[in-house]
Amino acid sequence: MKKILYTLTCTAVLASTVMADFSRVEMGVGAWTQTPKGNATYTDGGANGLYTSSENKETSPYVWMLIKHPVPVLPNIRLEYVSLEDKGVASGEFKDFDIGAASTTLSYDMKQYDIIPYYNILDNTAWITLDLGLDIKIIDASYTAVPATGFAGYRDSVIFPVPLLYARARVQIPSTDLGLEADIKYITTGDSTVYDARAKVDYTLKFVPVIQPALEVGYRVQKIDIDEDSIDAKLDIDFSGVYAGLMVRF
Structure with a gap:
């Protein structure tokens, strides 16, 4: 988390010194309080493993940054990071381990890195901004089964x-x-659907002329529903809750 904050800060400082190339830089950091819900199953031959979330409330850090430039043919870029954790109960047989009949605690950590090239369709036109683009969400998941x-x-x-x-x-x-903002990342294919949606309100403090701090408060919902015949593991889990953080605009 410290390395991510350091990298984004250095990038923002560098960008602010070359404003002839960039028209706007924004970044934010905060915490997302959410309650994981759902389950995962694994079926392969005779294997039949099941994981069920304990639905305990968690607070996760997040960081984001966007860089908007004045070159129309090139996409702008937005970067995001969030780290999600969950703990639940697993039983049965999975790909590489057999728990058996006894219930076992299984916990996982899911770090998400979003790389979003986007185009600014409207830029504060009649007070409205509209961005469209593509998100590559890289998920780095690790899990531990404790018997x-x-x-x-x-x-x-x-x-x-x-x-x-x-x-x-x-x-x-x-x-x-005051600003009102909402964004969504979405894909559906076959019986699988993944989305990540947010809605927020922010308040900009304009007492600093060059770097404008702001506060943001919102609600975020993320769902990962993977159900493909070619994949032995099925996943249906979601995270939802409020978030709050600090922003700066250059």
């Missing part, structure tokens, strides 16, 4: 990309420093 009795335990990790369509809309309320 109650008998089972020796297991730990593994996997990294995989998920392409999603991206849309963002923003309304700046006239004669105020």
